[in-house]
Amino acid sequence: MNFLFNEEQTSLGETVGQVLADHAALTGPDPSRGSDAEVWAALAELGLFSLLVAEEHGGVGLGLVDLAPTIEALGAGLAPPLIASTLVATEAVNRLGDAEQRAQLLPGIAAGETAIAIASAELGRGNDPVFAECGLHDGRLTGRKIAVAGADVAQMLLVVTRTQSAPVLALVPTDAPGVTIEPHADIDPSAGLCRVTFDNVAVASAQLLGEGSPGALDTLIDLGATAQSGMAMGIAEVMLKRSVAYACEREQFGKPIGSFQAIKHRCADLAVAVEAGKATSHYAFWACSEDAEDRASAASAAKAYCGEIACNACNDAIQIHGGMGFTWELGLHRFLRRAQVIEHAVGSRAWHYERVVAETLAAREVA
Amino acid sequence: MDFTYTDEEHRFRLELRAWLATALPEGWGETVFEPEDEEERYLFRRDWDKKLSSGRWAGINWPVEYGGRGATLVERGIFAEEMARAKAPESLNIIGHNLAGTTILHHGSQAQKDRFLPPIIANEEFWCQGFSEPNAGSDLASVRTKAVRKGDKYVVNGQKIWTSYAQYSQWCFALVRTDPDAPKHKGLSFLLIDMSSPGISIRPLRQISGESEFNETFFEDVEVPVENLVGQENDGWRIAMTTLAYERGPEDCLGRQVRFKQELEKLLEVCAAEPTANGVLADDPVVRQKLGRSIVEVEAMRLVALKSFSRILAGDERGPDASVIKLYWSHAAQRMNEAALDILGPAAVLSEGDDDAMAGGRFQTSFLQSKAFSIYSGSSEIQRNIIGERMLGLPR
Numbered sequence: 001m002n003f004l005f006n007e008e009q010t011s012l013g014e015t016v017g018q019v020l021a022d023h024a025a026l027t028g029p030d031p032s033r034g035s036d037a038e039v040w041a042a043l044a045e046l047g048l049f050s051l052l053v054a055e056e057h058g059g060v061g062l063g064l065v066d067l068a069p070t071i072e073a074l075g076a077g078l079a080p081p082l083i084a085s086t087l088v089a090t091e092a093v094n095r096l097g098d099a100e101q102r103a104q105l106l107p108g109i110a111a112g113e114t115a116i117a118i119a120s121a122e123l124g125r126g127n128d129p130v131f132a133e134c135g136l137h138d139g140r141l142t143g144r145k146i147a148v149a150g151a152d153v154a155q156m157l158l159v160v161t162r163t164q165s166a167p168v169l170a171l172v173p174t175d176a177p178g179v180t181i182e183p184h185a186d187i188d189p190s191a192g193l194c195r196v197t198f199d200n201v202a203v204a205s206a207q208l209l210g211e212g213s214p215g216a217l218d219t220l221i222d223l224g225a226t227a228q229s230g231m232a233m234g235i236a237e238v239m240l241k242r243s244v245a246y247a248c249e250r251e252q253f254g255k256p257i258g259s260f261q262a263i264k265h266r267c268a269d270l271a272v273a274v275e276a277g278k279a280t281s282h283y284a285f286w287a288c289s290e291d292a293e294d295r296a297s298a299a300s301a302a303k304a305y306c307g308e309i310a311c312n313a314c315n316d317a318i319q320i321h322g323g324m325g326f327t328w329e330l331g332l333h334r335f336l337r338r339a340q341v342i343e344h345a346v347g348s349r350a351w352h353y354e355r356v357v358a359e360t361l362a363a364r365e366v367a
Numbered sequence: 368m369d370f371t372y373t374d375e376e377h378r379f380r381l382e383l384r385a386w387l388a389t390a391l392p393e394g395w396g397e398t399v400f401e402p403e404d405e406e407e408r409y410l411f412r413r414d415w416d417k418k419l420s421s422g423r424w425a426g427i428n429w430p431v432e433y434g435g436r437g438a439t440l441v442e443r444g445i446f447a448e449e450m451a452r453a454k455a456p457e458s459l460n461i462i463g464h465n466l467a468g469t470t471i472l473h474h475g476s477q478a479q480k481d482r483f484l485p486p487i488i489a490n491e492e493f494w495c496q497g498f499s500e501p502n503a504g505s506d507l508a509s510v511r512t513k514a515v516r517k518g519d520k521y522v523v524n525g526q527k528i529w530t531s532y533a534q535y536s537q538w539c540f541a542l543v544r545t546d547p548d549a550p551k552h553k554g555l556s557f558l559l560i561d562m563s564s565p566g567i568s569i570r571p572l573r574q575i576s577g578e579s580e581f582n583e584t585f586f587e588d589v590e591v592p593v594e595n596l597v598g599q600e601n602d603g604w605r606i607a608m609t610t611l612a613y614e615r616g617p618e619d620c621l622g623r624q625v626r627f628k629q630e631l632e633k634l635l636e637v638c639a640a641e642p643t644a645n646g647v648l649a650d651d652p653v654v655r656q657k658l659g660r661s662i663v664e665v666e667a668m669r670l671v672a673l674k675s676f677s678r679i680l681a682g683d684e685r686g687p688d689a690s691v692i693k694l695y696w697s698h699a700a701q702r703m704n705e706a707a708l709d710i711l712g713p714a715a716v717l718s719e720g721d722d723d724a725m726a727g728g729r730f731q732t733s734f735l736q737s738k739a740f741s742i743y744s745g746s747s748e749i750q751r752n753i754i755g756e757r758m759l760g761l762p763r
Contacts, residue, residue: 001376001441002369003670003677009368065368244759259762261748264755271754272694279670280663286368301663353659354652360662361649364635 003282005069012051013069019043020077027078029331031190036080036153043083044112052090057106064091064223065289068282071227075234075310078338081191081345082115082150084231088223089116089158091288095219096169096210105171108155117154117174118224119145119196120346127348129160130217134198136161136168141178141201147344151181151194158209159198160217167217169209176201188337222299224346226288229281229302232310232342235335236277239313240270242332243320250322263320270316277309297359304352307343314339372441379438380445386422387453396454403719403727405578409535412459416490419458426464426488428618429472433480434488440676443618451625459535463487463494465619467540470557470610474598483538483559497527497541497560497584498607505749507542508551508604512586514543514558516593516600521545521558523566523589529743533569533582536562542607545600555603559595566590576735614744615689617675620696624668627700630733631665634658634707637726648710657706664699671695687758690750697740697747704734 005013019042020026023035043049051067053059067087074084090109093102108114120129122145134143141161151157151174159170174181178201184193210216244267247258257263284302287295314336318325325332343349372380392399402408419425428443429435438446458464468487471479486492503510512525523543533539539560546554560567566589571579598606613619638649638658648654675688707730708715719728741747755761 001372001444001673001677002680003673004681005368244761247761256762258755261752264761265748265751267759267761268694268751268754271759272691275674275691276664276667276671276695276699279674280667282368282674283370283670286370290370292370297662301666304659305663305667350656353656353663356662357649357655357659360658361635361639364632364639 003279005282009066010069012066013073015046016043016048016070017073017077019046020073020079026190027331027334029328029334031188031334031337033080033190033192036082036192039079040083040112040115048083049086049090049112050110052087052094053106053110054094054102057102058110059106063289064226065282065285068230068285071230071285072234072237072278072281075231075338075342076238077234078190078334080150081231081341082117082154084227085118085149085158085224086114086116086154088220088227089118089156091223092158092169092209092220096213096216100206101171101209105156114156115150115154116156116158116171117148117151117194118158118160118220119148119151120160120220120224121145121147121344127344127351129221129347129351130167132160132162132167134159134161136163136170136203139203139205141170141172141198141203143198145196145198147184147186147193147341148181148196149194149341149345150192151196152183152192157196158220160220166214168211169216169220170203171207171209172198172201172203178202186341188334188341190334191338191341193341218296221346222284222288222295225299225303225352226281226284228342228345229277229284229299229306232306232339233274233278233281235339235342236270236274236306236310236313239310239317239332239335240267240274243267243270243317246321246324257320266316266320270313273309273312277306281306294359294363297356297363300347300352300355300359303346304349304356307339307349307352310339311336311343372445376441376445379442380449383424383446383449384452386424387449387455390418390422391453391455401456409459409532412456413490413493413535415456416458416460416493420488420490425458425460425490426468429468429484429488433472433484440618440680444621444673444676447621447625450622451628454629457626459532460487460490460493461622462496462532462536463490463492463538465613466496466610467494467538467559469613470540470606471559471597473609474557474606476594476597478594479559479597492537493532493535495530495533495536495539495562495584496610497530497539497543499529500526501528505746507607508555510542510544510555512541512543513547514545514556514591516545519593521591521593521596523558523560523586523591525586527584527586529572529581530569530584531581533562533584534571538562539584540597540610542603545603549601552604554601555607556600557597557603557606558591559597560586560589560591561595564589564591574736575738576732578736611745612685612689615693615750616685617672617679617689617692620668620672620675620692623696623700624665624672627665627668627696627703630707630730631661631703633726634661634710634730638710641725654710657710661703661706665703668696668699687753690745690753691758693744694747694750694754700740701737704730704737708734 025035050059051062157172178199180197186193281302284298287298427436427438514521514523545556566587568585570583641648714725717724
């Protein structure tokens with residue numbers, strides 16, 4: 001038993017963190033997508049998109065857990081969410097794709113040529129990421145998805161949809177006839193959230209991922225929720241570090257404010273939350289990699305809890321920075337905004353707590 | 368990262384599981400439970416401790432030469448899990464094993480190890496902790512209980528407070544002042560005191576739960592042989608810090624997590640069975656949200672402890688990690704207990720002994736008991752200072 005990352009896993013995360021840090025605009029006060037293409041290219045050159053791809057398809061063959069520190073770094077560096085969604089989709093193709101789909105998709109993904117946006121959320125469905133109104137009938141996809149991160153620059157969409165009988169996952173090229181992609185007006189313009197409308201889009205059965213596999217949708221949710229939890233913890237950790245640094249430097253009443261218990265204790269509570277959140281998220285990464293029995297509850301626990309911790313961490317950081325924290329200039333709002341995007345991606349906090357309970361009660365009945 | 372177990376670890380688990388199946392009374396946790404009367408319950412736990420010793424399942428992490436199994440941290444984790452699975456009773460001699468024994472193992476002389484460790488592991492001698500005083504709580508280093516050296520004895524005078532299980536203990540380890548003129552951290556010593564010594568009196572304190580686990584302990588001209596000094600005279604603060612690191616460490620957290628998980632299991636059981644106007648409690652979405660968060664936090668306690676275990680296994684020092692863990696479990700457990708009462712609705716106010724109480728009123732008892740978590744073994748405020756200053760590097 002060992003609950004730590006090895007050196008390769010840790011240094012991979014550090015390297016990705018450095019690449020992101022080279023692009024200061026990512027975390028600057030003005031939300032911008034100006035450097036997204038460069039960031040993508042730099043990470044592709046580093047080989048990030050080949051890591052999860054099997055060697056036979058031109059990749060490295062790592063597991064999701066190997067990328068946990070990397071995904072945290074993506075969160076901490078406010079990387080475009082399309083990067084993480086491509087990694088999640090890669091793992092979904094690994095697990096759910098048939099031989100032909102893998103051979104067709106994975107080499108392009110590994111080379112960084114195929115960015116995949118995940119289209120799941122819809123209006124009118126509350127916070128349920130599972131139930132899709134967006135339907136696939138007689139090989140035609142019709143419906144509307146919202147908050148699809150990076151759809152406007154992606155090559156491919158992984159769409160949660162349903163046939164008459166069951167939910168299915170469909171891979172749809174962004175340039176397929178009948179697909180309309182429009183940017184939203186939203187809380188975090190750097191995330192590239194889009195509305196995607198499918199109007200009678202032709203979808204062949206070869207485009208369906210994990211068709212007939214009852215667990216396909218759960219697999220995508222678990223992978224997605226886990227990745228989101230990692231990014232949430234990246235944000236929470238940055239908020240802790242910045243709060244502590246500011247509390248050491250900012251003086252009032254002739255002393256650094258970090259010497260006052262009102263501030264010190266808030267920082268300590270934040271540090272404890274970060275520790276608990278990371279442990280929960282890291283376990284989810286492991287459970288996904290190993291397909292552990294408790295994969296679903298581990299992933300949902302991580303999504304719900306880490307989302308909550310990240311949102312609170314942003315609140316704490318802004319409060320500790322006082323008036324400066326509320327300025328546009330300081331840029332803490334970027335993390336606050338991104339934390340909201342994460343919070344509402346792949347199902348809300350309430351939906352995931354509910355799933356934890358359902359899984360736990362079901363496991364009790366079996367036992 | 369790897370959560371799998373070696374064959375040897377798996378064998379360890381099976382051996383323990385098999386032993387527990389024979390050691391616990393038939394129907395344990397289903398139809399047979401601990402005695403309700405406080406005194407009887409402690410006696411029951413003492414007997415359980417002796418049973419654990421007879422099966423060599425007490426102090427498993429201690430070296431083999433002192434009767435332990437030299438269990439690894441991983442095996443201790445397995446131990447905690449299996450105890451949870453079997454709903455095993457709580458140990459009464461936790462202070463003996465985790466604090467007294469561990470401190471003696473680290474800082475005791477060979478003679479002290481030979482004298483004190485075997486009866487701890489055999490659960491023949493139970494221990495209590497003499498740290499806090501009426502005027503030395505969070506400011507522990509200001510203890511005033513004096514020990515004056517006279518020949519080959521120390522003469523101890525003063526008062527300790529919150530001494531849990533003093534009434535059941537044969538021994539007490541105490542932090543006493545041996546040099547009143549030195550700066551407050553530098554004049555303390557660590558003494559092992561025989562609780563049957565003349566001059567010791569105990570007054571039970573009633574807790575908000577109604578129980579009397581802790582006491583005031585008075586020392587009046589109590590003679591303690593010099594050989595019962597642990598380490599050097601006036602080096603007691605450093606030694607006490609070792610004690611505290613174990614009091615707050617991941618081992619402690621894992622053991623407690625087991626109890627909290629049992630509590631949560633019971634709550635789930637009640638929720639799944641208790642009828643409401645439209646089904647059972649567990650069908651109510653608001654109840655489910657509260658349950659969900661508690662399930663996640665109780666699991667996070669285990670994961671936080673395992674993280675810390677792994678760091679220690681990788682060679683890290685025990686440091687402020689212990690404070691992080693203690694601060695986390697104490698408040699997470701309090702939240703769970705709050706949630707439990709919230710979920711039970713009007714029956715939440717009914718106590719043990721009332722015919723209409725749910726689960727024998729145990730959630731109410733736990734709720735009341737949980738208020739101590741954020742106060743004992745270093746209040747949350749002290750833990751936050753430690754984390755803020757020693758881990759985060761914030762100024763004093």
